[in-house]
Amino acid sequence: MVIAVPLLMLLILLIVQFAIWAHASSVAQATAEEALAAARVQGGTAAAGQQRAAQVLAQIGSSVLIAPHVSVTRTAATATVTITGTAEEVLPVPGLPLPVHVTVTGPVERFVPATQPG
Numbered sequence: 001m002v003i004a005v006p007l008l009m010l011l012i013l014l015i016v017q018f019a020i021w022a023h024a025s026s027v028a029q030a031t032a033e034e035a036l037a038a039a040r041v042q043g044g045t046a047a048a049g050q051q052r053a054a055q056v057l058a059q060i061g062s063s064v065l066i067a068p069h070v071s072v073t074r075t076a077a078t079a080t081v082t083i084t085g086t087a088e089e090v091l092p093v094p095g096l097p098l099p100v101h102v103t104v105t106g107p108v109e110r111f112v113p114a115t116q117p118g
Contacts, residue, residue, distance in 0.1 A: 017090045035081045036081045039074050065085045069084045079106055
């Protein structure tokens, strides 16, 4: 019992840590998708995507995604959002950060006139 209980508790904490990392990854993914949607609309900008990412992170991600860095770029054809950060740690193990990295890319919406048949 003296050996089994601490090992069981460590296993439970590792499972909780993995769940927190998975949740932080989901928060980063949802934030990136929202920011991409704001940046890729017709008339959208990279600044609009950055602002939307800040709003979403303030609403859902401030406790599990630590020190998030959001990068939004928009060209004439595509928009890209990259979010990096670390997951909250249950077991503070020195030298073992739990990184979160999400990149999403999508085409920029634009009006393309229809061609006339024939």
